[in-house]
Structure formats: structure tokens, C-alpha cells
Amino acid sequence: MTAIAVTIAGSDSGGGAGIQADLKTFSALGVYGASVLTALTAQxxxxVSALHEVPPDFVLAQMxxxxxxxxxxxTKIGMLARVDVIEAVAxxxxxxxxxxxxxxxxMVAASGDPLLADSAVDCLMSVLVPRADVVTPNLHEAARMLETAMADSETAMRAQADSLLKRGARSVLLxxxxGTTDESVDLFADSQGNVTWLRAKRVATDNTHGTGCTLSSAIAAGLAVGKDLDSAIRDAKSYVHAAIAAADGLAIGAGHGPVHHFHEIWSK
Incomplete structure (x- = not known):
């Protein structure tokens, strides 16, 4: 049986993040990808120079x-710009x-451009977070979800992960x-009390566009082929770390370039 993953997210016309990154990741990891577009970006x-939101009834029609x-x-869910789109996806x-x-x-593009309206954060927390098997915020996103300062230590990361679990998340990959240390440190915690720290040496590159989309899609791909959540997360982090390490082998654009989704395939 063919493993199938669906991404519900926005389009990145530059190809580095969003739906495009998700589908590349699925393909690189041997999973068939389908898509539901929630927004179009001129990017x-x-x-990001322009944003066109897909009407919620059309989002639902795609689903x-x-x-x-x-x-x-x-199913992987990414960019949802407005309350009515979040409700349609739900x-x-x-x-x-x-x-x-x-x-x-x-919530925010790598360039700093906002992608989620302030009014939609509460809706996301109440409507979708409790439905997800795993939520994957970065430090900025977790702080915004909890209306607090960005975590600046592992102790603060643990506290914010616990807060997200108390707000209804089943599990969290923070x-x-x-961060600013020599290591890129992620924290996985779930409602059963399991806590795992995932560490990798930080790669010195400006070409990290799409890392969040790619990581969440890699986790989804792992789940699609039957891995348990712990294995899917560990393998996804390894895949993304290698994609970042290979990113400078691409020459894409004049700004923050994408990670190299096909680093293993193109090198053969």
C-alpha cells in the first residue's frame, strides 16, 4: 500500500517553504504527497511581498x-492565516x-514577515492544538502561543512545553x-510525562528557509510509513540536519536560501 500524506498549508512561490517544501520532503522520504492550499504568497x-488567502469554503472543498x-x-497542517480558515480545517x-x-x-516567515493574524492565535490554540497528535512550534511561536517571552534556556523551554501540554496539546516538539548556543536543542514532551532532549551541532549557514515546514513534514512522512512518534521525530531531525548541512551546495536566490531537501538523491 502506498503511504500517503496530506499537507494543509500555504504556498511559497519561491519553493523553499510551505506546500512546496512539504511535498519535496514527502517525496524525498518515499511518501506520496497531496495538498490543500490555505493561502498563496508572493515570496x-x-x-514575502503579497499574501492572498484562500476562501474557507474552498479550503474545505479541497479537503x-x-x-x-x-x-x-x-496529515500535516502548516500556515493558516485566519480564524475562518482554522475553523474550516477543523x-x-x-x-x-x-x-x-x-x-x-x-506564524512568521524566515524573513520576519507575519503569516498569522493575532486574532487567529487563540482560535488555533483552542480549536486545533487539542486535535493534533504533535505540535511543533519554534521558540518564537511557542512564546506567541503562550503570550510570554521567548524561552532562553532549557529550563524555560521545559516550562513552556509543559504549559502547552496543560493548554491541551497531546505532545509538543519545541x-x-x-537559540544561540553551539547546539540546536529541541525538546519533545508528551501528556504521559515523557521528556526527550534532541541535540545536534548547529550548522553555520544562512540557508535555512523552510526548516520548520521540512521538519514537521519529515515527522509526518515517518508516521505515514508506520514509525512510532519517537522514531519519526528522531529520524526527521536527522534528515533536516543533513538538509541544512547540504544547503550551501545549492545556489538559490539572493537572501535566505532553502535547505536541500534532495541532498541524498542529488548526490548519487
Missing amino acids: NTLG DAVYSDLKVNV EGLTRHDTGPVVLDPV KGGH
């Missing part, structure tokens, strides 16, 4: 079309068998890629 490696036909193993999750849900609460 390149320098930033109905995909899930009514494909036997989906896992309705689609209720209607269909989506498999496990990986929620990446995309990504420390925006």
Missing part, C-alpha cells in the same frame, strides 16, 4: 476532494479520517533552532 528568498478519494495515512478534520495530525503553527 522569494528575500521575503473533501482529497480525503474522499485517497486513503490518507497522516471541520474537515471532523468529517474525514485524516490519520495522525502534525500541527506546525506557522524547536530550539532559533
Whole structure:
């Protein structure tokens, strides 16, 4: 049986993040990818110049079309710009068998451009976070979700992960890629009390566009082929670390370039 993953997210016209990064990741990891677009961005490696939101009824129509036909193993959710789109996605999750849900609460592009309205954060927390099997915020996103300062230590990361669990998350992968130490340290914690620290040497490169999308999609791909969540997260972190390490082998744009999704395939 072919493993199938669906990404519900925004489009990055520059190809480095969003739907494009998700589909590249699925393909690189041997999973068939389908998509539901929630927004279109006019975007390149320098930033986002325009945003066009997909009407919520059309988001739901895409979900109905995909899930009514494909036997989906896992669903990854990324950029959802507005309250009515979040509510439409929640309705689609209720209607269909989506498999496990990986929620990446995309709020700001790598360039600093905002991608989620302030009014939508509370809706995201109350409507989608409790439905997800794992939520994957970075340090900035977790702080915004909790309306607090960004964690600046492992103790603070643990406290924020616990707060997200208390707010309804089943499990949390808090990504420390925006930290300043020599290591990129992520924290996985779940509602059963399990806590795992995941460490990797930080790669010196400016080409990290799409890392969050890629990581959450790699986790989804792992779940789609039958891995347990712990294995899917560990393997996804290894894949993304290698994609970042290979990013300078690409020459894409004049700003923050993408990670190298096909680093293993193109090198052969």
C-alpha cells in the first residue's frame, strides 16, 4: 500500500517553504504527497511581498476532494492565516479520517514577515492544538502561543512545553533552532510525562528557509510509513540536519536560501 500524506498549508512561490517544501520532503522520504492550499504568497528568498488567502469554503472543498478519494495515512497542517480558515480545517478534520495530525503553527516567515493574524492565535490554540497528535512550534511561536517571552534556556523551554501540554496539546516538539548556543536543542514532551532532549551541532549557514515546514513534514512522512512518534521525530531531525548541512551546495536566490531537501538523491 502506498503511504500517503496530506499537507494543509500555504504556498511559497519561491519553493523553499510551505506546500512546496512539504511535498519535496514527502517525496524525498518515499511518501506520496497531496495538498490543500490555505493561502498563496508572493515570496522569494528575500521575503514575502503579497499574501492572498484562500476562501474557507474552498479550503474545505479541497479537503473533501482529497480525503474522499485517497486513503490518507497522516496529515500535516502548516500556515493558516485566519480564524475562518482554522475553523474550516477543523471541520474537515471532523468529517474525514485524516490519520495522525502534525500541527506546525506557522506564524512568521524566515524573513520576519507575519503569516498569522493575532486574532487567529487563540482560535488555533483552542480549536486545533487539542486535535493534533504533535505540535511543533519554534521558540518564537511557542512564546506567541503562550503570550510570554521567548524561552532562553532549557529550563524555560521545559516550562513552556509543559504549559502547552496543560493548554491541551497531546505532545509538543519545541524547536530550539532559533537559540544561540553551539547546539540546536529541541525538546519533545508528551501528556504521559515523557521528556526527550534532541541535540545536534548547529550548522553555520544562512540557508535555512523552510526548516520548520521540512521538519514537521519529515515527522509526518515517518508516521505515514508506520514509525512510532519517537522514531519519526528522531529520524526527521536527522534528515533536516543533513538538509541544512547540504544547503550551501545549492545556489538559490539572493537572501535566505532553502535547505536541500534532495541532498541524498542529488548526490548519487
